[in-house]
Amino acid sequence: MNKKNYTCGIDIGSSFTKVVVLGYEKGGKDLTLLASSYVETRGVRLGYITNVDHVAGTVKKAISSVENVLGFKIKNAYISIEGINLSSVVSIGSSIISKADQEITELDVHKAIDNSEENLDTPNKKIIHTIPLSYKIDGKDIFGHPESMKGIKLEVRTLFITCLKQNVEDIITVFGLLNINILDIIASPIASSNILLSTKQKTAGCALLDIGCETVSLTVFEENSPIYLITFPFGSMDITKDIALGFKISLEEADSIKHGNVIGADYSKKKIDEIIEARLVDIFELVNNHLKKLKRNELLPAGIIITGGGALINKIEEIAKRELKLPASVGTVDQQTNNKLKIKDSSWYTAYGLALSSKENFDNQNIYNSLGVDVKQVKGFFKSIFSQLLP
Template sequence: MRAPIKRISTGIDIGTHSTRVVVIEHTRGEAQRIIGTGISVTRGLRHGYIINKVDAFKSVKQAIEQAEKMANTKINNALLSVGGISLESVVSHGTATSSRASGEVSGQDIKKTATEAEENLSHLTNKRIIHRVPLRYKLDGKEVLGDPVGMIGSKLEVKMLFITCLEQHLNDLVKVVEELGVEVDDIVPSPVAAGQVALNKKQRSVGCALVNIGAETVSIAVFENDTPISLQVFPIGSTDITNDIALGLKIPLDEAEKIKISGPSGVYSKKKLDEIIEARLEDILELIESHLKKINRNGLLPAGIILTGGGAGIATIEDLAKAVLKLPSSIAHPVTSMGGKSPIKDSSWLVAYGLALYGLQKPEEPSEANVTTFINILKKWVKPFLP
């Protein structure tokens, strides 16, 4: 009887406020399950990039060790998210003439259009492309629904989304993780990773915006036709709301953070607190509205706005988003589909969890053990035919 194939995937999300690690185990024929999680307070980051490597190293080390202890396994490989203010998207176009005499579109033609679209990009100094998404193909001027490979035509065009970040910021994050003995298998933009689990396929298909309100940054990722079509990060976050409360009510930051989430508890004026919070939230939502106008999607996303991150826990945010953006608004809740009780409790874990799932979806490279098994089976099959 063949032993069941077991795969383990790990996601590491190094946020400005917290570092989170999620380890998922999947055995063929069984439900995937989270076997380990780790969390630590992040030190040494500002707006998503590292400013103190020693402090960042200690924070990531603590979260990884916690996850390893819970999972009872050593983490050797992981997927890493990248966010921060240097993360952005840009759209470019590329064309190619069919390489076959028959005019049939080949995989090589697809690569040519993608290469030209990348070559047509400008302002890429000090930046690295970390994600590529074909948004639309045209063949001889007519839009192609789906994959154009195998169709007949002479001129193929592509509209492609590229997600980039500052190379130095990315290298610093990767170096911290790899110095801990963990090989980074892939880099995934934080909003794309979160979209794996915060949104269902219908939401991503009809059109929606995933808005993550982090400690020092706010990101927006717009999805249509089950793919991201735009991404932007703003240097503002829920920490700004905490600072406003501390200044407005003249109280310590720790106390301001508590009442931001749980309310004034009768000690302070609820009206004044709401005014302080709503003023800053309106600033954030106006930035989101401005971005939606820029890409011609304001008021035109049927699945609306889905809010995630620590800032999404503020009581008034859902109603305020509906009023300002004039779109349906809801808070994302993790849908883990795990066997047993899941340790994932709120939307702040979505990026790390999405990364781990993303890793399971990638095709697994054949291991040495699998190759040996295949060779032994082949020998057994061939043996009766040998002299």
């Protein structure tokens, strides 16, 4: 296989780090799974890197496993980012049309988007993605792109997905130490949506609810773009803890019960269901409150799609439908895609979504990366350090 003919996604979760490498077999035309691995994550808490060296060791171990299968070194990868401060904010910017004939150019659009960024007040945050949501020309709403239209003043309403600055810098440091080129840093829910959500769903209006080990993220889509993202500081591990406390058992046994794998013991099914449902109801109540703020409660035609390790909990669809009064389903990919990519379960969707990421995917959703310059600068820093260490 051509060593350049692959794409790698690395999902650093609070519980596990997963690596997926996709590519084309010799003579093959379809993208397929070439190698995958996962290891327990060390040095991450609530989505944040707490120990750079431990995370670097974790990623190195996971990467080494796929490199042994592939027979060559991984040099480039798409990386996920998450954390309880991963969220979105909307800002409005404007620009005066520069051409004498008042025709709007791409430069005018970028000036308006830049102005919306200048109007932000997000201390200690780093912009991960920039997404123009809507435009006005001379105060009037327009549909589609404003380029080639005419006017005096262009306004743009822009969504910015941001994360704690330190977390972004720590991720770049980790991969600088490993000498792996970061092709892009992508918010985990955006990566998952690459493989889980269709254009039809994202255009009609839907929500992606990712229930991870220590965090839960809610991302709302409309007109084929994300319009809202927020992360909550709890996850499926809290259900495990509730069960452990309720039955006075170990976390390992509680986790097995949570997923319906009760072995060697006889526990009250009614009590188990009550404990699990109580926590899920709390999660869905919080989700509904945020949908109300957006004025989208009970108004998402494509419903809510649930993913992450917590999506494997029994009856979660039923509880979501009842509490949110929306269509609800556990996220799945079509059978043809699954046969090619061999996806193990929903906890792998982010890693696969990362490996499927490309400039074309983001262009289709009007999503712009905001970290390119930072990544290049840090790569340059590590190169200069390494060169000083050479004899």
